[in-house]
Amino acid sequence: MPIDTRELMEAIAIVADEQNVRVAVKQSGKGTAICAACCFAGGLLMGPVGLAVGGAAGGIAAYKMTSGTFRPLGEVILNDLTDTQREQLVQHVTKAVADIHPTDIVMLIPLITQNASIQQVVLNAIMSYATNELRMQIVD
Structure with missing residues (x-):
């Protein structure tokens, strides 16, 4: 049967x-790129503290942009x-x-x-x- x-x-x-x-x-790469870019920019502007701030801000931005995917x-x-x-x-x-x-x-x-x-x-x-x-x- x-x-x-x-x-x-x-x-x-x-x-x-x-x-x-x-x-x-199709969104994991986009979220990673956003988070990495924010972390990089934060590190360039504020040094080690900027890495943490940029990473946190990038994580939140990546979450908002990829939410629901x-x-x-x-x-x-x-x-x-x-x-x-x-x-x-x-x-x-x-x-x-x-x-x-x-x-x-x-x-x-x-x-x-x-x-x-x-x-x-x-x-x-x-x-x-x-x-x-x-x-x-x-x-x-």
Whole structure:
């Protein structure tokens, strides 16, 4: 029996959301640059004290500019992936749980949502896919 891709994607998103996995969506570099620039400018103007003041000011500025750009991985999985990426993720997760050998493929989705050890296998597969294929940064 073929896997219902949408149901499996929802199960994967549930696992990611339960573990509170978030990803940085194209803003980590911007925040780093802002913080570093402020710290550098503070150091040039006021010496060692300026490093601390510039670092604090840069951190606050980076927070304000990148606020809301770290999103739950489950939301990204359900809303932002293309059909090709969804299919690749389903294949990635299916390979990860292939050793489990569920007697019926219909049992795979409840197995993923209810079994902690399988959730960890699926979570590792999701995080691997997000970092290696989608080039996203996982935020703890």
